[in-house]
Amino acid sequence: xxxxxxxxxxxxxxxxxxxxxxxxxxxxxxxxxxxxxxxxxxxxxxxxxxxxxxxxxxxxxxxxxxxxxxxxxxxxxxxxxxxxxxxxxxxxxxxxxxxxxxxxxxxxxxxxxxxxxxxxxxxxxxxxxxxxxxxxxxxxxxxxxxxxxxxxxxxxxxxxxxxxxxxxxxxxxxxxxxxxxxxxxxxxxxxxxxxxxxxxxxxxxxxxxxxxxxxxxxxxxxxxxxxxxxxxxxxxxxxxxxxxxxxxxxxxxxxxxxxxxxxxxxxxxxxxxxxxxxxxxxxxxxxxxxxxxxxxxxxxxxxxxxxxxxxxxxxxx
Amino acid sequence: xxxxxxxxxxxxxxxxxxxxxxxxxxxxxxxxxxxxxxxxxxxxxxxxxxxxxxxxxxxxxxxxxxxxxxxxxxxxxxxxxxxxxxxxxxxxxxxxxxxxxxxxxxxxxxxxxxxxxxxxxxxxxxxxxxxxxxxxxxxxxxxxxxxxxxxxxxxxxxxxxxxxxxxxxxxxxxxxxxxxxxxxxxxxxxxxxxxxxxxxxxxxxxxxxxxxxxxxxxxxxxxxxxxxxxxxxxxxxxxxxxxxxxxxxxxxxxxxxxxxxxxxxxxxxxxxxxxxxxxxxxxxxxxxxxxxxxxxxxxxxxxxxxxxxxxxxxxxx
Numbered sequence: 001x002x003x004x005x006x007x008x009x010x011x012x013x014x015x016x017x018x019x020x021x022x023x024x025x026x027x028x029x030x031x032x033x034x035x036x037x038x039x040x041x042x043x044x045x046x047x048x049x050x051x052x053x054x055x056x057x058x059x060x061x062x063x064x065x066x067x068x069x070x071x072x073x074x075x076x077x078x079x080x081x082x083x084x085x086x087x088x089x090x091x092x093x094x095x096x097x098x099x100x101x102x103x104x105x106x107x108x109x110x111x112x113x114x115x116x117x118x119x120x121x122x123x124x125x126x127x128x129x130x131x132x133x134x135x136x137x138x139x140x141x142x143x144x145x146x147x148x149x150x151x152x153x154x155x156x157x158x159x160x161x162x163x164x165x166x167x168x169x170x171x172x173x174x175x176x177x178x179x180x181x182x183x184x185x186x187x188x189x190x191x192x193x194x195x196x197x198x199x200x201x202x203x204x205x206x207x208x209x210x211x212x213x214x215x216x217x218x219x220x221x222x223x224x225x226x227x228x229x230x231x232x233x234x235x236x237x238x239x240x241x242x243x244x245x246x247x248x249x250x251x252x253x254x255x256x257x258x259x260x261x262x263x264x265x266x267x268x269x270x271x272x273x274x275x276x277x278x279x280x281x282x283x284x285x286x287x288x289x290x291x292x293x294x295x296x297x298x299x300x301x302x303x304x305x306x307x308x309x310x311x312x313x314x315x316x317x
Numbered sequence: 318x319x320x321x322x323x324x325x326x327x328x329x330x331x332x333x334x335x336x337x338x339x340x341x342x343x344x345x346x347x348x349x350x351x352x353x354x355x356x357x358x359x360x361x362x363x364x365x366x367x368x369x370x371x372x373x374x375x376x377x378x379x380x381x382x383x384x385x386x387x388x389x390x391x392x393x394x395x396x397x398x399x400x401x402x403x404x405x406x407x408x409x410x411x412x413x414x415x416x417x418x419x420x421x422x423x424x425x426x427x428x429x430x431x432x433x434x435x436x437x438x439x440x441x442x443x444x445x446x447x448x449x450x451x452x453x454x455x456x457x458x459x460x461x462x463x464x465x466x467x468x469x470x471x472x473x474x475x476x477x478x479x480x481x482x483x484x485x486x487x488x489x490x491x492x493x494x495x496x497x498x499x500x501x502x503x504x505x506x507x508x509x510x511x512x513x514x515x516x517x518x519x520x521x522x523x524x525x526x527x528x529x530x531x532x533x534x535x536x537x538x539x540x541x542x543x544x545x546x547x548x549x550x551x552x553x554x555x556x557x558x559x560x561x562x563x564x565x566x567x568x569x570x571x572x573x574x575x576x577x578x579x580x581x582x583x584x585x586x587x588x589x590x591x592x593x594x595x596x597x598x599x600x601x602x603x604x605x606x607x608x609x610x611x612x613x614x615x616x617x618x619x620x621x622x623x624x625x626x627x628x629x630x631x632x633x634x
Binding site for chain 2: 011013015017020021022024025028031033062063065066069086089091093097098099100102103104105
């Protein structure tokens with residue numbers, strides 16, 4: 001089983017409105033509600049790949065119960081530790097021209113509540129093939145939370161994939177996970193703007209590996225760093241070398257969902273023990289297929305198969 | 318006990334945002350979730366007045382469970398008949414200058430589901446003092462639904478108060494409820510624009526009762542018609558005569574909540590058997606106190622007591 005840790009899950013509500021009347025009353029044409037938060041996208045992608053998965057996290061209140069129901073309806077196994085606060089909603093209004101999002105804050109989590117989560121986590125690690133730690137931390141949890149969970153996993157010989165941002169990412173990397181998967185924005189926030197242009201240069205130039213390596217140095221401790229570059233694919237710095245993977249056709253669409261699909265594919269490849277070039281082909285193809293789908297955490301199998309043949313993976317020296 | 322029928326309840330979610338970034342990502346300063354829909358406002362007002370109340374209605378899905386939880390937290394007794402569809406949310410974004418609302422559609426209700434509701438309703442009528450039927454009908458229920466429920470109540474000798482709009486209001490009135498309580502917009506929609514100016518003339522002129530009577534004729538069958546005029550108070554046409562009730566100080570604020578408070582007060586006065594002028598004083602004061610409160614279904618007791626002395630009730634001939 002792959003454990004997916006989602007400490008700050010969400011219920012994603014999306015309203016499609018023909019033309020928003022700002023300041024007025026709108027009656028949305030369609031309403032979609034689904035489990036959200038990066039970890040739940042990862043779990044749904046793994047589940048769709050046929051991988052045995054278990055979501056562990058924190059959930060509370062009306063919305064927490066809603067997240068649990070929504071996962072149950074999708075047959076994704078989950079065990080949430082209850083918290084007194086209210087799980088957050090993300091609310092998105094989509095009209096023809098744009099998306100306006102409202103992100104509620106997550107519930108404040110107490111030490112006792114988190115201690116309850118850790119007990120369940122330690123038990124679940126027994127026999128787990130890998131753990132994916134994904135998304136933001138709710139209020140009340142320290143920046144070192146993921147680092148601690150990675151160390152606990154390492155003590156149980158379970159490799160970890162980390163996908164988060166900021167200080168939680170830097171400290172998590174230092175705990176030695178198998179893979180960290182920042183996107184370009186997250187890496188730039190840690191390593192400065194020079195990292196962006198080095199990692200995602202104009203189409204006719206190769207990535208500037210010296211600067212990229214310096215940027216990746218901000219994630220010292222991680223055994224491999226895979227940076228998602230949006231439409232430009234992936235760049236991976238691993239113990240076995242550096243690779244770049246790209247879809248030959250332009251990829252546009254849902255960037256958040258695509259990054260979560262890449263994290264899922266990397267965990268999947270890790271568990272299967274595949275060589276890095278294969279892992280990256282799988283990850284880039286799954287990311288492209290998910291970006292093309294209207295909803296994060298979902299992809300069409302045919303899009304994935306098509307993308308697999310359209311991905312180039314090249315070693316970068 | 319007063320039964321409050323709420324066939325299309327809602328979970329009201331309000332985000333307060335300092336300055337909305339339309340097309341961007343917003344992180345609301347405060348998030349409030351509460352039971353919504355006109356019937357639930359009526360029930361909460363009656364509960365706050367110390368009246369024994371029972372909410373009956375239809376609820377489904379994640380949001381339906383949320384409505385039930387939110388009522389339980391507020392100690393308002395409720396028995397919802399489950400439906401397969403998803404109870405609606407109303408989502409409001411409040412910034413410094415305006416309110417933008419998104420109203421989800423209610424769940425489609427099947428004949429079998431409504432038959433289940435009716436069985437519970439008929440049982441609950443035994444021993445009830447009155448029934449309030451309030452708000453919109455969810456998709457799938459016919460315009461004659463309230464009329465049928467009023468006839469069922471009459472057969473059990475339980476008087477009914479009806480607060481809805483459109484054809485459901487017109488047909489409900491024809492079934493002979495004790496009171497119908499349209500607002501000016503709802504009455505104008507049925508009776509045409511002349512009704513508005515007749516019922517809410519400039520401050521220096523009396524209501525044009527001939528036109529008002531013609532407008533009220535659209536609600537033929539009702540034993541009394543009470544029209545809420547917003548800041549201008551109430552106008553009542555009853556078997557005992559016509560009255561106008563107004564707060565002497567200007568009332569502004571939450572018009573929806575105020576109308577629901579008026580419906581609650583009218584049901585309360587009906588059950589207590591108070592004369593019409595007293596009922597209207599109570600209703601106008603409760604409406605004013607509720608309009609002044611930030612949240613529909615709530616009022617400060619002192620605001621209500623202050624408003625009671627500031628309401629004038631005059632017979633109109």
